[in-house]
Structures are given as structure tokens and as C-alpha cells.
Amino acid sequence: xxxxxxxxxxxxxxxxxxxxxxxxxxxxxxxxxxxxxxxxxxxxxxxxxxxxxxxxxxxxxxxxxxxxxxxxxxxxxxxxxxxxxxxxxxxxxxxxxxxxxxxxxxxxxxxxxxxxxxxxxxxxxxxxxxxxxxxxxxxxxxxxxxxxxxxxxxxxxxxxxxxxxxxxxxxxxxxxxxxxxxxxxxxxxxxxxxxxxxxxxxxxxxxxxxxxxxxxxxxxxxxxxxxxxxxxxxxxxxxxxxxxxxxxxxxxxxxxxxxxxxxxxxxxxxxxxxxxxxxxxxxxxxxxxxxxxxxxxxxxxxxxxxxxxxxxxxxxxxxxxxxxxxxxxxxxxxxxxxxxxx
Numbered sequence: 001x002x003x004x005x006x007x008x009x010x011x012x013x014x015x016x017x018x019x020x021x022x023x024x025x026x027x028x029x030x031x032x033x034x035x036x037x038x039x040x041x042x043x044x045x046x047x048x049x050x051x052x053x054x055x056x057x058x059x060x061x062x063x064x065x066x067x068x069x070x071x072x073x074x075x076x077x078x079x080x081x082x083x084x085x086x087x088x089x090x091x092x093x094x095x096x097x098x099x100x101x102x103x104x105x106x107x108x109x110x111x112x113x114x115x116x117x118x119x120x121x122x123x124x125x126x127x128x129x130x131x132x133x134x135x136x137x138x139x140x141x142x143x144x145x146x147x148x149x150x151x152x153x154x155x156x157x158x159x160x161x162x163x164x165x166x167x168x169x170x171x172x173x174x175x176x177x178x179x180x181x182x183x184x185x186x187x188x189x190x191x192x193x194x195x196x197x198x199x200x201x202x203x204x205x206x207x208x209x210x211x212x213x214x215x216x217x218x219x220x221x222x223x224x225x226x227x228x229x230x231x232x233x234x235x236x237x238x239x240x241x242x243x244x245x246x247x248x249x250x251x252x253x254x255x256x257x258x259x260x261x262x263x264x265x266x267x268x269x270x271x272x273x274x275x276x277x278x279x280x281x282x283x284x285x286x287x288x289x290x291x292x293x294x295x296x297x298x299x300x301x302x303x304x305x306x307x308x309x310x311x312x313x314x315x316x317x318x319x320x321x322x323x324x325x326x327x328x329x330x331x332x333x334x335x336x337x338x339x340x341x342x
Contacts, residue, residue, distance in 0.1 A: 284312025
């Protein structure tokens with residue numbers, strides 16, 4: 001129904017406006033008696049064989065919603081009714097910011113892809129905390145970043161503010177230094193500044209009564225040498241794991257018109273499928289599976305999901321595939337996982 005009827009209508013309109021319209025519609029429908037349970041009956045696959053124990057957390061299933069979809073933690077309770085095993089909110093910054101000028105979100109329908117240059121638009125971490133206090137049992141990841149105006153030599157302060165604000169309200173943290181849409185942010189992926197950032201957060205974490213898992217989200221554009229550095233950094237800082245991968249700045253192999261393909265920003269969707277899987281496999285093999293990996297990037301089918309799991313991913317996340325394929329994709333992946341292990 002989604003792909004044949006709903007998506008063709010939604011895809012006629014501006015992507016960002018559709019995003020906010022869809023949010024409002026889902027929130028409205030979930031307030032109508034019976035609709036929440038209807039969604040759960042349609043989309044949730046509840047089976048003990050899907051449970052995963054990682055970082056000291058129990059995931060009801062391994063398919064989560066990636067950061068960027070529910071930046072401000074406004075819809076995570078409702079989105080869980082579509083069958084996600086966990087929801088990652090953010091990226092959040094200490095202060096509210098509007099992000100980059102519009103238009104900043106583009107559909108590349110020919111490539112089943114999206115280019116975004118949103119720029120960490122969000123209402124600030126404290127605003128999100130107000131809504132996270134209303135959590136009704138959803139396993140939440142908190143994706144944190146820095147404000148655009150914060151220079152890199154002060155970036156640690158921004159991540160620290162977000163960590164402290166979210167600590168009581170999220171189950172795990174994700175350090176985002178890999179978005180291409182905040183100037184110079186990716187420079188923080190270099191070994192020295194990244195090690196300093198993660199060590200600082202780990203120190204804060206370890207003095208807590210119950211430390212929370214900290215993961216690092218990396219770009220798909222890193223070289224093999226840089227990926228080897230990431231493995232060393234994870235080992236040295238003792239963070240919980242890696243999310244592979246964020247969006248790419250590569251435009252290799254795109255078939256969409258140049259007016260779309262040349263837009264600045266991060267590319268997600270099918271063109272990222274193979275590269276993100278390559279990164280997962282490289283990290284898993286070169287580290288001898290020393291740490292958990294959450295695989296994300298170009299998952300548009302159960303086959304894509306299984307390939308990432310076979311490459312070494314422990315959990316999965318959807319974003320662009322969820323938009324293009326609809327909520328049935330979550331159940332298809334979970335049923336394929338069950339079939340694989342049966």
C-alpha cells in the first residue's frame with residue numbers, strides 16, 4: 001500500500017515539508033483509539049529469536065531507526081509502533097540551531113537516494129530532554145554533535161554538555177563527527193582530536209554510577225589507513241563500538257540528473273549499500289571482531305540487511321530505506337533474520 005499509493009503522492013511534494021507532515025499525521029493517528037495497536041499488529045515482529053544482548057542492553061530486535069529522522073525526540077514513542085527495536089534521536093547540539101538554508105533535502109528517485117545538507121537543525125539538547133522524560137519503554141540512542149559556531153578546539157565542550165544533559169534519558173550515546181554538513185566537523189575524525197574527545201567522554205562516563213555505552217559514528221569515505229586508526233582508537237579509548245556508516249560525499253555511479261546529483265551534502269540510500277558493507281567487513285575482519293558494529297547505509301531490502309549482518313554487523317539501522325520502502329521493510333528484515341537462524 002505504501003509503495004503503490006502513499007509514496008507516489010508524498011514524493012510529489014518538497015521532502016522536508018513531507019517529513020513534517022508525516023510526523024504530524026503519525027502523531028495524530030496514534031492518538032485515535034485503536035490505531036496504535038493496529039500499527040503494532042501490522043508491523044511488529046515479536047519473537048525471542050530476535051532479541052540481542054549488546055553493550056549490556058537488551059534489544060527486542062536488531063533493526064533500529066537511524067539518527068536524523070527524529071532529531072528532536074518528538075516521535076520516538078509512536079515510531080516504535082512500526083517495529084523498530086530501538087530509536088536513535090539527534091543529532092543534538094547544546095544550543096538550538098536552524099541548520100543550513102533551505103532547500104537542503106533532495107530526493108534522487110532514479111537512484112533510490114537522498115542528499116541532505118540539513119546542518120544539525122535541532123531545538124537544542126535541553127528541549128529534547130523534556131520529551132525524553134515521556135519515554136514509554138523505547139530503547140533510545142542519543143546522537144550528539146557540536147554547534148556550527150563552535151570551533152573544533154572547543155568541540156569537546158559541546159559534546160560534554162550534550163552527554164551530561166542526556167545521560168539520564170538515553171540508553172547509549174553516539175558521537176557524531178562524520179556528518180559532512182557542519183564545516184570542518186569531519187576533521188575531528190583525525191586520530192589525535194578524536195582520541196581526546198572520546199577519552200574525555202569516557203572519563204565522564206566512568207565516574208557515573210552506571211556508565212552507558214558510547215559508540216562512534218564514522219563516515220564511509222575513510223581510507224583503509226583511517227579505518228585502521230579507528231580500530232586503534234576504539235581499542236585505546238575502550239568505547240563500546242562503531243556505527244558504520246554515515247552519509248557519503250561521493251557521487252560515484254549516480255544516474256540522476258546532474259542538477260540533483262551535484263547538490264552539496266551527504267548522500268544516503270542505495271548508492272551507499274556496497275560501500276557501507278565494505279566498511280563493516282573491513283572493521284570486523286581487521287579488528288578480529290573486537291567490538292560491536294551497528295550497520296547502516298543503503299538497506300532497502302532484507303537481502304541488504306542480511307549482507308550487512310554477514311559482513312560483521314551486530315545491529316542494523318534504517319533511514320532512507322524506510323522512506324523509500326515503507327514500514328513493512330522492518331518486518332521483512334526481522335522475518336528474514338528469523339528464517340536465517342531457524
